[in-house]
Amino acid sequence: MAESAEIDTGLVDDDPGYRAAVIDLLGVISYGEISAFDRLAEDAKLAPTMQDKVALATMAAGELGKVAPLHQRISELGGDPYEAMAPFNKAIDEFHRHTAPSDWLEGLVKAFVGDGLADDFYREIAAFLDPTTRDLVVSSLDEDGGHAVFVVDRVRTEIAAHPTVGGRLALWGRRLMGEALTQAQRVAADRDSLTALLTGGVDRPGLDLAALGRMFTRLTERHAARMSELGLDS
Amino acid sequence: MAESAEIDTGLVDDDPGYRAAVIDLLGVISYGEISAFDRLAEDAKLAPTMQDKVALATMAAGELGKVAPLHQRISELGGDPYEAMAPFNKAIDEFHRHTAPSDWLEGLVKAFVGDGLADDFYREIAAFLDPTTRDLVVSSLDEDGGHAVFVVDRVRTEIAAHPTVGGRLALWGRRLMGEALTQAQRVAADRDSLTALLTGGVDRPGLDLAALGRMFTRLTERHAARMSELGLDS
Structure with missing residues (x-):
């Protein structure tokens, strides 16, 4: 008992709806990471050099x-990690199925643009969380830009050498964004508790429609900035 | 200069042959780890449950x-990591090509038995290294038995449920050992500097044939112990 008393469950004890929403959120993020592992490990096989592969x-x-x-954290909140991930398997698997890279460069752009988009979205949501969960979510984001530098360098070099590649990858970036929105919308429609994290509850401030619109604008702008960093139109 | 002086290069400065051998050794170990990553990430797809996959x-x-x-460490010793790995790509790739698991259980046994064998061998070699390199090599071994417990549990459960599985996996373990020896022999024949780590040099004590034989016996005994831990004959 002494031990469990040390675990900070944040707002969770007071608000079962909030607790369910946080478990949902941690479930979708962790399944996203597992899928990202799968996809990156698979795409590594397409690498032209051993350095790129590593x-x-x-x-x-x-x-x-x-x-x-x-x-x-899911376990601390009384949830089962695998049950928490299950509702999101379909949307995330579908996203990857619809955006399987056809070559190494598409894989790199997907790693950069897709993960960036997911991270931006989780960072927006983090603002509505209790401090413990917020810190955990923020620490799970790719704060270190190490691999980003690697991707930007490879993609820009390739576009410089073969300018037509830029047009193809720009279309690819738009497809990634479109597919991400489609699947995010499906998740939002299915999981009321998760949506309520953003729109708020009785004791929790949330976003009205105008604020949701501004959040969407921010996500789009950051996506465009990432595409431009790669030397691509968005 | 002040910075490079802090790097401990061990015996390396006095003995170019030893330096080349250490770079070889670190090259083969690191390519082995990269290949193990590839293989485990691939085998994870065969997992029957999300828990097993993770x-x-x-x-x-x-x-x-x-x-x-x-x-x-290879860079500190003045080598290029990718050049250092290159001579060993073929032997390690061949090992994996000849021991591609046909199902989840064969993948588990390979992870346990194959990595265990490699770790035992590197631990034997570590005894002949300067302290800095030795510590690095030993720290790269799987000292935590966490995943071993997982593998042992899964394999034993499966054999209990389907006793005929035990015979098939026992053969599989023998094939893994045989293929590992074949490829190790090829590496030993190709890389004199690496062999000289074990057999010694002018200023370094090494193993005579009888001692090499005893080392081989120890490796075989530990392999048998691991097979028996899985509930398999060796």
Whole structure:
């Protein structure tokens, strides 16, 4: 009892709806990391050099390393990590099925743009969380830009050498954004508790429609900034 | 200059042959870890449950995490990590090509028996290294038995439920050992500097044939112990 008393459950004890929402959120983030691991480990096979392969494999390992603390927090909140992830398997699997890269460069752009988009979204949501959960979510984001530098360098070099590649990858970036929105919308429609994190509850401030619109604008702008960093139109 | 003076290069400055051998050794170990990552990430797809999949993916990420310090030491010794790995790509790739698991259980046994064998061998070699390199090599071994417990549990459960599985997996374990010896022999024949780590040099004590024989016996005995831990004849 002394031990469990040390675990900070935040607002969770007072608000079962909030608790369910946080478990949902940690579930979707951790399944996203597991899927990112799978996809990056798979895409690493397309790498043209051993150096590139190790760089992508290192990104994959990094994603997986974030899963254990998220699962631990789900357990602390009284949830089961695998049950918490299950409702999101379909949407995330579909996202990856519809955006399987056809070559190494598409894989790199997906790693950069897709993970960036997910991270931006979780960072927006983090603002509505209790401090303990917020810190955990923020620490699971790719704050270190190490692998980003690697991706930007590779994609820009390739576009410089073969300018037509830029047009193809720009379309690819738009498809990634479209597919991410489609699946996010499906999740939002299915999981009321998760949506309520953003729209608020009786004791919790949330976003009205105008604020949700502004959040969406911010996400789009950051997506455009990332595409432009790669040398691509968005 | 002040910075490079702090790097402990061990015996390396006095003995170019030893330096080349250590770079070889770190090269083969790091390529082994990268290949283990690939193979475990691939085998994770065969997992019957999401829990099993995450357990194997975590092992994969763990292998990859060991690569960076090994590469750093190769660079400190004046070598190029990717050039150092290149001579061993063929033997390690061949090992994996000849021991591709046909199902989840064979993948588990390979992870346990194959990595155990490699770790035992590197631990034997470590005794002949300067302290800095020895510590690095030993720290790259799977000292935590966490994933071993997971594998032993899964394999034993399966054999209890389907006794005929035991015979098939026992053969599989023998094939893994045989293939590992074949490839190790090829490496030993190709890389004199690496062999000289064990057999010694002018200023370094080494093993005579009888001692090499005893080392081989120890490796075989530990392999048998691991098989028996899984509930398998060796």
